[in-house]
Amino acid sequence: MLLLFLQNENFIFPMKWIKFILMKQKMIKWSGVMLLLFLIVSFQGFSQEENEAPVITKPMVIKGSVKEKKTKKAIKDVEITIMGKGTVLTDVFGDFRIQARIGDEIVISHDSFETVRYVVKDGQRVDVEVKENPVTIRSQKLSKKRTESEYQENLQLARSTIRKDVSASIGYITKSLESIQEDDPKGDMKRAELYETLADIYSFSKQPDLAESNYRISLSYAYNTDVKIKLGKAQLEDKNYQGAFKTFSELQRSRLNAEQKILVLEGLGDSNKGLENSSGAIQNYNSALSLSKRKNLDDKEISLNTKLADILQEQGNTSDAAGYLDNSVQLAQQQDRKTAARQRSVAADFYNKSNSYDKEIQLRKEALADIEEIEENAEDELLEEDKAITPQVQNYKIANAFAAQEKYDEAISYFEESKKEAASKNDLIVQKDATRKLGEVYREKGELEKASEEFEEYEVIVDKLYIQKEQEISQAARFGRELALSANRIETLEKDRELNETRYQLAFASQEILDQKSLRQQVMIYFLIGLSVLLLLMAYLMFRNIKQQRYANNLLALKSLRSQMNPHFIFNALNSVNTFIATSDERTANRYLTDFSLLMRAVLENSEEDFIPLEKEIELLRLYVQLEHFRFQDKFEYQVEVDPAIDVAEYMIPPMLLQPYVENAVWHGLRYKSEKGTLSIRFDKIDEGSIKIVIEDDGIGRKQSKALKTNNQKLQKSRGMGNIKKRIEILNEMYKDKVDVFISDLNGNEEGTRVQLILKKDR
Structure with a gap:
């Protein structure tokens, strides 16, 4: 009976005690037995107390969210920890899921707020609202100041390096874009400013199509009248006259100051001229000219007088054209010497077309005097558009005017001076043309030996020019690749920003419908669809960019091949000339x-x-x-x-x-x-x-x-x-x-x- 009792499944008893009882069984008397029963009953009571301990609960999934109390904005990457059981992070919606038991303590921690502790009481949601840590707020303010400083510094560097290093300038634009924070209230204004500057860079680099697209991006962030005027000018440079006319017509309906009105009227005149609407162009130019006179804007008066003279000359009205051109020259004389020289050169070109060579020569000599004064005083260096007012070009054109009048001696002296100036400034194009024309003048004078020497020198210069052109083509190809890489980087940043903005909008929408699980799933599906569309769009844009790059490379290759004359033919032709001269057959050689x-x-x-x-x-x-x-x-x-x-x-x-x-x-x-x-x-x-x-x-x-x-x-x-x-x-x-x-x-x-x-x- 004792053994059965000991085998009870609810009874727990040490085996050494059982062995001790069995060995001493014969020696135990009734009093001992009673004591033993008392001990057994005591141990059974102790065992029952142990069996009555609390039952351990099963783990459950606890769902919840973490938001900022004031703005209700979801906080991402918050650590949700149960000590000894693991850690999870909140997602972009601020939501989390973690396994816990009743009684577990959840620790909610993040750098932006003080740590929060919560004890699990049941399986309900745990939605926590927190206040930002003051230290974190100060840190964010300091970070924003540094970011603003970086933005301004990179923007200034981008503007200051446009004329020196276009690739570096675009690099600074990229850095400025990267420094704009998503929650920056001035983000759109800054992006508008940066894309305007980027368009200015492309405009300076003679890429009006890229300039036009970036001006449009700038306008999409923030409307600006000056930027839209620049858009119209870029369309004119790209010969998109219909688009430019539309842009400037829309600007006429805007509120404009006097200078903007002049620019818009001038743009309409340029558009009409491109569309071969001469009467409309003259009307717009005259309106702009009248307003410029009232506002005493001499620079615009000079430009508009020149454009009116040009279009009137095309119509055959040379007398009125000459009047406008003389007005522009008189106004230019009151400005700096560079303006005066530039306008005299323009007027000289006009008189050359009308065969008024004496007037042309007089104006070019006056322009030469202005240019010499500019070089002596070391004024601002000549820009790309000022290359027509160099000494070598003016001397060359004066010589051409003398040659047209068969005044060969005067022409020779100016051609020689043009060659000398061009050689000193490594201007192979003018040097080539001056040498060729000098040879033709000597031939007309009958000085065949000098003519032959000039033509031989001309061939040497042509070879040098071919080498220079090949180098320029190679540099242009490298520059195009650098620009493409920079443009792709900026485009990627813009797509990333749009993608982040889309994510934020989806997250905000999810907060409003947090309890509607099915609707949130639909939002996620739409998000994935939108992301797929964006990726497809990016792939298409990359494909189009590669295709355009391939087309540009083909054009460069064509130019390179086209620029290579057949050296075999030139060599044999010159040998033939040498043979004719060696046999004293100068007439045949000539x-x-x-x-x-x-x-x-x-x-x-x-x-x-x-x-x-x-x-x-x-x-x-x-x-x-x-x-x-x-x-x-x-x-x-x-x-x-x-x-x-x-x-x-x-x-x-x-x-x-x-x-x-x-x-x-x-x-x-x-x-x-x-x-x-x-x-x-x-x-x-x-x-x-x-x-x-x-x-x-x-x-x-x-x-x-x-x-x-x-x-x-x-x-x-x-x-x-x-x-x-x-x-x-x-x-x-x-x-x-x-x-x-x-x-x-x-x-x-x-x-x-x-x-x-x-x-x-x-x-």
């Missing part, structure tokens, strides 16, 4: 050099164009073939045939596209033929949208020509043919298969060569 200079001049004039009319290309081709035939009269005859059904004015073609194929035909086909060959160039119409250009020669053929090449020639690549292939590839990429080229043997015996080009009309 004739050849004259035709050669005409070709070079035409090529240089077209060097900056992507496309020229087919008519011009045919003229260049005829002149080139004539020169080659002049050198190899005993090697081939040629014919150039143009289908009368082709309207050559309707087709556009890249300049010097056909010349490398003709040169290959002469130099590698016909030149090595024993008997006299034939070169045929035909322009045939295929249909209304395309023509066929066929260049045929009955020379030795491609196979024999390749066999005749020396080892050195095999190692060298044909630069002309390489360039033409690259140009055609780029053009076809940009303009969707504009030119197709097919090269084949003329006959089955692999003699002769046929080059066939398909040229398509612009749609």
Whole structure:
């Protein structure tokens, strides 16, 4: 019975006591048994007391939120801690979820307020409202002061470095944007100011399209009349005359001060001029001029008089135009010398167009005197727009005026002075033009030896200019990449700001419907959709930016290829001149050099164009073939045939596209033929949208020509043919298969060569 009692599941008894009882069982008397029963009953009572201890509760999920008491604004990243059981952080809505038991203490802590403690009593929500810590408030105020200082400092640096380093200036704009806090009450005004400055930078960098878009962004943050006037000017620079007219027309309905009215009227005049509405332009210019006179704004009077003179000259009304121009010169004389020199140069250009050379020469000499005074007094350096009033340019134009009157001795002295000034200032363009014109004047005077020296010097300068142009193209490409990176950074900041603003708005909306769980889920879904749309939009903008960058790179590549003249042709042409001179055939040399200079001049004039009319290309081709035939009269005859059904004015073609194929035909086909060959160039119409250009020669053929090449020639690549292939590839990429080229043997015996080009009309 005792053992059964000891085996009771509710009884807890040490085993050593049981062993002790069993060993001493025989020795125990009734009194001992009674004592033992008493002890057992005592232990059973102790066990029952232990079984009556409180039952441990199961864990539950406690939900809650933390908000600022005054503003009801949710506080993110608050630490919600249960000692020994873990920590969670509040989300963007200020909400949290944590597992706890009844009786646990929740510790709510954050740097912005004093720590709060809460004991869990049940499973209800725990919504806590807190007050900001005074120390934190002072710290935030100091942080805002530092941020404001950084903003102002970066903005000033951006404005002061526009003319020195555009890339650095954009970098300062980026830093200023980063310093604007989301809760800054002046945030929109600051962003409007920064995007205006960024647009000013792009306007200075001659990128009016980017300037226009950033002026619009600035206006979207805060309307400003001056910024909208700048927007109109950017549209004018981008030749968006219809858009500029609309912008300035809207400004007329705004409240404007006198200076703004003048700028708006002038902008309307420029827009009308661009839209070929001469009468409207004259009316606007005159209205602006009258207001400028009343307000004594001499600078605007000078500008408006000049614009009226220009448009009247275009209409053929030279007498009235001269009157306006004389007024502008008289007003400029009352200003500083730079203004006077600039206006005299403008007036001289006007008189040059009307063949009033004496008046032109007088004005340019007066401008030269002003320029010398400016340089002696070391006044402000000349800006980009003031390059027309340099000594080398004015001397060059004076010389041209004398040459037009056949006063060659006076012209020579001014051309020499222009060359000297241009060389001292590394102005290769003016130096090149002055050298070429000097050679032409010597040739007209009959001093052929001096003319030849000038033309040789001209060729050297042209080579230097090509090298300089290539460097400028490389610098422009690098500058474009830097600008693209800076623009992408600013665009990313703007998208991040918009995204953060969207998040905040969604969070605020969630606070109002905190107890409506289903509605909050919908808000989250909308947020994700909006985020996806934003990401898709950003991807599209990046794709468009990459596409624009690729297009710009193609343009740069075209310019680089276009700027490379065929050195093989120039070298051989000069050798021919040298041969004629060595054989004392000066008349032939002079004739050849004259035709050669005409070709070079035409090529240089077209060097900056992507496309020229087919008519011009045919003229260049005829002149080139004539020169080659002049050198190899005993090697081939040629014919150039143009289908009368082709309207050559309707087709556009890249300049010097056909010349490398003709040169290959002469130099590698016909030149090595024993008997006299034939070169045929035909322009045939295929249909209304395309023509066929066929260049045929009955020379030795491609196979024999390749066999005749020396080892050195095999190692060298044909630069002309390489360039033409690259140009055609780029053009076809940009303009969707504009030119197709097919090269084949003329006959089955692999003699002769046929080059066939398909040229398509612009749609």
